[in-house]
Amino acid sequence: xxxxxxxxxxxxxxxxxxxxxxxxxxxxxxxxxxxxxxxxxxxxxxxxxxxxxxxxxxxxxxxxxxxxxxxxxxxxxxxxxxxxxxxxxxxxxxxxxxxxxxxxxxxxxxxxxxxxxxxxxxxxxxxxxxxxxxxxxxxxxxxxxxxxxxxxxxxxxxxxxxxxxxxxxxxxxxxxxxxxxxxxxxxxxxxxxxxxxxxxxxxxx
Amino acid sequence: xxxxxxxxxxxxxxxxxxxxxxxxxxxxxxxxxxxxxxxxxxxxxxxxxxxxxxxxxxxxxxxxxxxxxxxxxxxxxxxxxxxxxxxxxxxxxxxxxxxxxxxxxxxxxxxxxxxxxxxxxxxxxxxxxxxxxxxxxxxxxxxxxxxxxxxxxxxxxxxxxxxxxxxxxxxxxxxxxxxxxxxxxxxxxxxxxxxxxxxxxxxxxx
Numbered sequence: 001x002x003x004x005x006x007x008x009x010x011x012x013x014x015x016x017x018x019x020x021x022x023x024x025x026x027x028x029x030x031x032x033x034x035x036x037x038x039x040x041x042x043x044x045x046x047x048x049x050x051x052x053x054x055x056x057x058x059x060x061x062x063x064x065x066x067x068x069x070x071x072x073x074x075x076x077x078x079x080x081x082x083x084x085x086x087x088x089x090x091x092x093x094x095x096x097x098x099x100x101x102x103x104x105x106x107x108x109x110x111x112x113x114x115x116x117x118x119x120x121x122x123x124x125x126x127x128x129x130x131x132x133x134x135x136x137x138x139x140x141x142x143x144x145x146x147x148x149x150x151x152x153x154x155x156x157x158x159x160x161x162x163x164x165x166x167x168x169x170x171x172x173x174x175x176x177x178x179x180x181x182x183x184x185x186x187x188x189x190x191x192x193x194x195x196x197x198x199x200x201x202x203x204x205x
Numbered sequence: 206x207x208x209x210x211x212x213x214x215x216x217x218x219x220x221x222x223x224x225x226x227x228x229x230x231x232x233x234x235x236x237x238x239x240x241x242x243x244x245x246x247x248x249x250x251x252x253x254x255x256x257x258x259x260x261x262x263x264x265x266x267x268x269x270x271x272x273x274x275x276x277x278x279x280x281x282x283x284x285x286x287x288x289x290x291x292x293x294x295x296x297x298x299x300x301x302x303x304x305x306x307x308x309x310x311x312x313x314x315x316x317x318x319x320x321x322x323x324x325x326x327x328x329x330x331x332x333x334x335x336x337x338x339x340x341x342x343x344x345x346x347x348x349x350x351x352x353x354x355x356x357x358x359x360x361x362x363x364x365x366x367x368x369x370x371x372x373x374x375x376x377x378x379x380x381x382x383x384x385x386x387x388x389x390x391x392x393x394x395x396x397x398x399x400x401x402x403x404x405x406x407x408x409x410x411x
Contacts, residue, residue, distance in 0.1 A: 030225060082283075094276055184395045187392065
């Protein structure tokens with residue numbers, strides 16, 4: 001239990017998807033103009049990542065790892081399907097995203113219209129595929145660990161996008177040099193936030 | 206064929222600094238020049254050919270499932286690239302780690318397929334894809350050049366700053382470790398955007 005908790009905190013702060021690995025930058029920069037939309041997208045990402053990772057973990061464990069097909073028949077011990085992992089992971093992500101899109105459209109039309117194109121684009125949000133691939137690389141031992149890692153990374157992403165959206169809302173009132181306005185200053189702020197997040201790197205959990 | 210299809214994406218409508226596509230995986234690979242160039246080439250190839258292939262079959266893709274079709278096509282090319290790198294450039298592929306796989310979700314590829322490949326003929330799509338890949342590569346190389354030179358004092362792994370300058374050798378020079386850190390890449394891109402927009406005034410926000 002304790003190590004699950006520390007994994008959760010670690011994946012939020014130390015291994016933050018945005019500030020430590022740069023994943024999911026596109027929608028992070030494009031949908032962070034106001035806090036409400038940013039929070040909506042953040043929740044959608046937490047959901048997709050939290051559902052995808054356990055599924056990907058099971059697929060990886062029972063289908064993709066080298067020689068893991070022995071549970072079907074011992075004669076398959078030499079089969080290595082790991083090169084298929086990209087296609088399988090992305091197919092899972094795309095179908096979960098489609099599901100979320102339909103749910104959001106039905107229950108919250110206003111959020112649906114404000115997220116616009118970025119809802120289907122969760123499918124190509126690198127944070128989600130990235131989390132699946134990191135999960136594969138880190139080789140988690142249990143399903144619980146993979147799920148907690150997924151939820152933690154999603155929550156870290158949520159935290160990052162909401163905080164930058166809050167800063168950008170305030171920034172609208174400040175006097176930024178003209179060529180730097182908009183995109184440029186957002187990059188620099190994201191960089192400064194990244195430096196702040198680096199202070200978590202020394203934390204041992 | 207219009208020459209603009211090739212020239213615009215490289216500078217005027219650069220995918221990174223103007224369209225803000227493909228930031229995700231690109232920043233982490235610019236610590237050193239070598240992986241940056243490999244990454245840029247891989248992305249160029251995948252963007253060009255997946256745009257070409259999608260454009261070939263664009264009339265037979267049902268609109269509803271087009272994202273999945275596109276992802277499968279892109280994933281196919283990425284798997285080919287990944288296996289190729291593992292076979293012929295193992296060290297670089299280890300350095301790039303998951304970022305090769307993340308080419309699939311590189312927004313440049315999806316963005317170009319959606320904006321260009323789905324509606325244009327195959328050959329212009331190929332050129333558009335390649336040009337966007339090169340525009341992306343240009344930024345990657347500039348970033349990697351600055352970061353490797355200031356951060357580690359080397360280029361392509363070859364020592365550029367004379368060793369005798371370093372404090373260890375009795376000199377007065379220290380590498381700026383911040384440039385190897387991820388956040389510095391974001392700040393550098395911010396500065397690149399700043400420079401580009403001071404010359405191209407039409408891009409400025411109101």
